Amino acid sequence: MAFRILADILVTLVALLHVGFLVLEMFLWNHPVGRNVFRLDPEFAARSATLAANQGLYNGFLAAGLIWGLVAARPDVMLFFLGCVIVAGVYGGLTVKPTIFVTQGVPAIVALVAVLVGW
8 A cells, every 4th residue: 555655656756757858848848947958049949849749748647647547547548648758858868968868767667566566
């Protein structure tokens, strides 16, 4: 039971991370906060805002899937969406910058292991 609670907490944290990514990418990309977080110059931020909003939307779908898995008590759903997050983290870490894997992939891997053990 304790492992299940831990797993649910970790999945919740991953979901909240993705809600945060959604907010940053959809609403704050072209704002000083978003530009500072992503280290963007104002011109690039303005030119890429639509692409960032699209990324943010996908992050929202990941968060929604994880929340669905939690609310419905469906470890299979949680595992699927955690797997999606891990793939996105690996891809981003390899193609954009390694810290993406650390901030996105590692928490999802830890949560995935917790779900496997706790459920």
